[in-house]
Amino acid sequence: MNVSIRRLIVAAGLCLSLAAPLAVAPSGLAADETVSEADRKAGQKAYKRFCSHCHGLDLKNPGTASFDLRKWPSGQHDQFVDTVSNGKGDMPAWGDILRPEEIEVIYAYIISHPDRKK
Ligand code: HEC
Known part of the structure; x- marks a missing residue:
């Protein structure tokens, strides 16, 4: 195989492995649950x-x-998204009404609220 093609493949693989962690993080929310003012x-x-x-x-x-x-x-981000999307007991399911981004910003609002008792 041509050396420059092999380099290209290695570089592409590196890019993919660097991009992967970003793809799974919830939109606009850092791993430490820091919330942007716009999302809040x-x-x-x-x-x-x-x-x-x-x-x-x-x-x-x-x-x-x-x-x-x-x-x-x-x-408990994933648990939150699951309950809100699918409902629980008397809590209605919101999965057909809210877009995933809307559930994410509601989560951001709740976890950054000053009255929160963690
Ligand atoms: C019609 C009333 C109603 C509305 C509107 C409602 N909820 Fe609830 N919610 C409830 C009730 C009742 C519970 C308790 C459910 C249980 O534990 O059986 C609950 C529980 C929850 C819980 C805790 C679930 C758990 O895992 O224990 C979360 C999180 C939540 N609601 C988020 C939301 C969000 C976000 C919205 C708006 C998108 C919302 N709720 C709108 C009635 C409501």
Whole structure:
């Protein structure tokens, strides 16, 4: 095989292996769950519209039967996306209503909320 072609293949493989970790990280969210202001704001808006009537305005849970989202534990991103997409008990499923990016920004809003009790 021609040496320059072999170099090209090695370089392409390297690029793929470097790009892979980025592809699996949730959009706009770093591994340490640092949240950008843009995501937080977009999430706040979507939360207000789709979640607040059961979970409380500004995450202040009205003390009804719904889960207090201020107590959502850190590092449980996948569990969050799963419950929100598929529903749980009396919690409706949002997978057909919200786009994955919308669920991501709602998650960002919740985990960066100042009233959060981790
Ligand atoms: C119709 C009322 C209602 C709405 C609207 C609603 N939820 Fe819920 N949610 C609930 C109830 C009730 C529970 C408790 C479910 C249970 O544990 O049986 C819950 C639980 C949850 C939980 C915890 C699930 C777990 O794994 O224990 C999360 C996270 C959650 N909701 C997120 C959201 C988000 C995000 C939205 C907006 C997209 C939303 N909810 C909208 C009623 C609602």
